[in-house]
Amino acid sequence: MEIEKKNIENIFSILSDIPDPEIPVITIAELGILQSVTLEDDIVNVTITPTYNGCPAMKAIADDIKEKLKENGYQKVNIKLVYSPVWTTDWLSEEAKEKLRKYGISPPGKSNLKNPISGDSEVTCPRCKSTDVKLVSLFGSTACKALYTCNTCREPFDQFKCH
C-alpha cells in the first residue's frame, strides 16, 4: 500500500511538469487539467478534464502524458476524460496567474456565474497594468482567450477568459 501510494505520488509529480501545449509557461497541473492518477497492477489510469469542450490541445496533452510515462518506464496507460467537476479558471493559483501575466496574457478574474453574459468586469493590461483597456474581440487565438488593446500603452494583448 505504502509503495503504491509513493508510486502514484511519483507519477503525479512527473506528469505535473508537462506544460500546456498552447501556453507553455503553465503546466497541465496548474491549469487543473490533470485531475488524478491511480494504479491497477501495471496499468496507470490518468484522469484529465477539458478546459473548453472543443479545445484541440486535449489530444496533444493526452499524447504528452503517454509519452512522458513511457519515458519513465510505464508502458500501459489509460487516459480517461471526465467532465465533472466542471473546469473553471478559479482553479488557477495566484502564482499561475502571475506566470500568465509575465508571459503577456492578462489572467482571468473571478468567474461570475450569476451573470455570465456580462463577461469579465475588470481586465488589466499585462504590460503596464492599466485598467483602461478596450475589447477587440471576445474570441482570440485559442478557445480560452479574448483579444484586447490597452488604451494607455497602446499594446494589444490576449486575455485568459474567465470561465
Place this chain on the structure above:
Amino acid sequence: MKPVNELISDYSLRIGDTSLILGQRLGEWCGHGPILEEDIALTNISLDLIGQARAFLTYAGDLMKNKKTEDELAFFRNDREFKNNLLAEFPNGDFGQTILRQLFISTFQYYFFDRLKKSKDEMFSALAEKSFKEVAYHLRHSAEWTCRLGDGTKESKERMENAIRELWRYTGDLFFSDETDAELIKLGIAVDKSEVKKDWDKKIREVFEKAKLEVPAETFMITGGMNGNHTEYLGHILSEMQILPRSFPGAEW
C-alpha cells in the same frame, strides 16, 4: 415505451446533432469572414460547438443498444437519422443571416443548458454546465452584432430584416417536444422547452428592441428536425462533411 437509456441516448443525439451541424456550417466561414477578428470568432464558436457535439454524441453512442462511437454517428448516418433542429442546417447566407441564426440558436442553448444543469442525469448536468459557459459568449457576441447591424446603415438593417423574414418560421423547431421529452421530464432528466421558450421570447424581444428590429407577428412554424425530417440543405452539408471517411473508411489523420 423505450428503456430509459435509449431515451437518454435519443435526447443526447438531438442536442449533439444541433451543435455538430451548426459547427460544420460556421466552419464554412473559415477564411471568408468579413474581417479577421470575425473570421476567428465564427470559427471559435464552431470549435466550441463541435466540442459539445463530440461529448453529446459519445454519450449517445455509449447508451445505444449496439454501441457506436462519435465518429460512426457523425460520419456514417444518413440525413433522416440526423436529429438537429432545422435552423442549424440553414445556409450561412450573408454575415447578417449567420449572426441572426446564431442569436436564435445561442439564446435557445443558453436557457436550455441553464436548465439542463439541474438534470438528474449526471453526465447531462456536467456537460450542460460546461456548455452553458461557452454559449454565454456566443450569445453575447451575436446579440452585440445584431444591434450593430440592425441599428447600423440602411443596407445592414435591410439585410437583417431579410434574414428575419427567411429564418423566423423555423425558430419554432427549437422548442419541438414529443414523448421522449415528456418521459424524461417526468424523471427529472430533460428540460421543459416551453419554459425555455418564455425566456427566449423575452431575450429576443429585448435584443430586437435595442437593434431597432421588429419581432414578426405569430406565424406558422415549420418543425421536423428532431424526427429526421429536414430541409434540402442537410444532405448537402453531410455530403461535404462525410465524404472523406466514407470514401476511405478507417482513414486516420
